[in-house]
Amino acid sequence: MADTSARYRYPEAGRVAVVGVTPVVVGAGLFAGVTWARIAGVLVAALAITVNLPPIPYSLLWSMTLIARYGLVVRGGCGVRRESLYQWLRGLS
Numbered sequence: 001m002a003d004t005s006a007r008y009r010y011p012e013a014g015r016v017a018v019v020g021v022t023p024v025v026v027g028a029g030l031f032a033g034v035t036w037a038r039i040a041g042v043l044v045a046a047l048a049i050t051v052n053l054p055p056i057p058y059s060l061l062w063s064m065t066l067i068a069r070y071g072l073v074v075r076g077g078c079g080v081r082r083e084s085l086y087q088w089l090r091g092l093s
Contacts, residue, residue, distance in 0.1 A: 042077035045070040 026044065029037025048070045056063045
């Protein structure tokens with residue numbers, strides 16, 4: 001039987017867990033409608049835009065596609081909530 005403990009590094013497993021669990025938690029928070037999830041989603045999308053800027057000369061179409069997609073995430077996260085807009089409109093009448 002081969003020794004697999006040398007190939008499996010625990011710090012890498014921790015990073016994979018954080019990268020895998022964070023979007024799930026933020027997505028659940030977005031479906032629940034909590035504000036911290038919107039802020040976290042905007043921050044993660046802004047970080048992703050920043051990460052996709054350097055490879056533009058090497059992969060223009062793919063980088064611009066991802067930047068546009070993350071830009072839509074930022075726009076959606078910074079938008080006005082529908083229920084708060086309805087409350088504001090009811091207050092005007």
